[in-house]
Amino acid sequence: MNALSSDERLPLYQRLRDELAQQVCGNHWKAGEAIPTEASLAAEYGLSIGTVRKAIDMLVGERILERQQGRGTFIRRAQFQDSLFRFFRFQNLQGERLVPQSRILSVKALPATPVVSYALQLAGGAEVIRLQRLRLLEGDPVLAEEIWLPRAPFEPILNLDLNQEGPLLYPIYEELCGQVIASADETLTAEPVDAEYAQWLGIEPASPVVVIERVARGYSGQPLEWRRSRGHARHFRYSVEIR
Template identity: 70%
Template sequence: MNRLSSDVRLPLYQRLRDQLAEQIANNRWRPGEAIPTEAALSSEYCLSTGTVRKAIDMLVNENILERQQGRGTFIRRPQFQSSLFRFFRFQSVSGERQVPESRILSIEPVTAPSAVSQALGLPLDAPVIRMIRLRLLDAQPVLAEEIWLPQVQFQTLLDTDLSRHGPLLYPIYEELCGQVVAYAEETLTAESINEVHARLLQVPVNSAVVVIERLARNYAGEPLEWRRSRGHASHFRYSVDIR
């Protein structure tokens, strides 16, 4: 029998939700894998099926789990690539959507600046990894990304030739470091670009660029990655369905 380890002042379903989220973050079940049935979890934790169902409902509403009719409840694997196209339109001359090429320019261990330590929930000057990545279309830079990671969890990346892996970072985090990104919060702003990023994007200094700031978290809600993606304003688009 498993025991709930979170705050005893919380309702049982909330404590079970926290326990399951922690186990998911610790890879008890992998993304795409089914969790035990409600009956099995009821037996494991000595809780009513109603309590278990409420805990699972919370995780479903948070997009950590997903129910599949007739099959069970599974760890949801989010699709982050689509977010790129929510804000930027990358098309060929014929109008076909294109996925930009990914090129990592640098990856190095540094101490966390104040903004980074605050975003990642780390002490000031904690060891972090700073990655600079370009996204290109037809060899022309369209996005410049500055990516920050806690070094303790992602040390393996410093000893790896990332060019031998695919263009998507989150599968690399999972495969090499055992760190699974479950969800992310994104903020959209605009700014005048400084000299460093203007050189990367090959635009004049002080040009207007769109900035997507993303904080990615694991299934337990712990920050894993903070990135700022700067893109050409000419590629920017915003669309929303209002019903």
């Protein structure tokens, strides 16, 4: 029988919640994988079903776990591609969504600037990895991205040809580096584009672009990625459902 290791002054359900969250953060289960049943966890930790259920309820409320009717409880895998379609109109003439292709323009290790250190909650001058990426639809550039990662957990990326790995980075983070993106905060702004990004996007310098800035976090809440995605205003849309 496993013992709970957190503060004994806390209620049992809180201690179990902390134990399970620690296991999720340590990749004991993979994103999308089912955790043991409530009965199994109750037996493993010597707790009542009600206590286990309350702990799981907390993790579901925090969007770390999700219940699937008739199947069990799973490590939640967030759908980050949805933000592209919330803010940009990427679709064909039939109205079908199209995921932009990916072209990595550069991958470099370098000291973090103060802005990057702040975004990733790193010590000043810490080593980071910068990716510069272009997203294309049918060969036409639609997004120019600058992506920053703390170097130590993402070191394997420096030895990989990312252009051979498909358009999505998060599966690479997970499979190659063991880093799972669990949540993200996004902000939306508009600005005139500088000369470098204007050239990438094939537009005039100072043209209006929409910028999605994202801080992506692991299950522990620690920032793992900071990115700025710039897209020409002609592709911009805003979509929200109000109930």
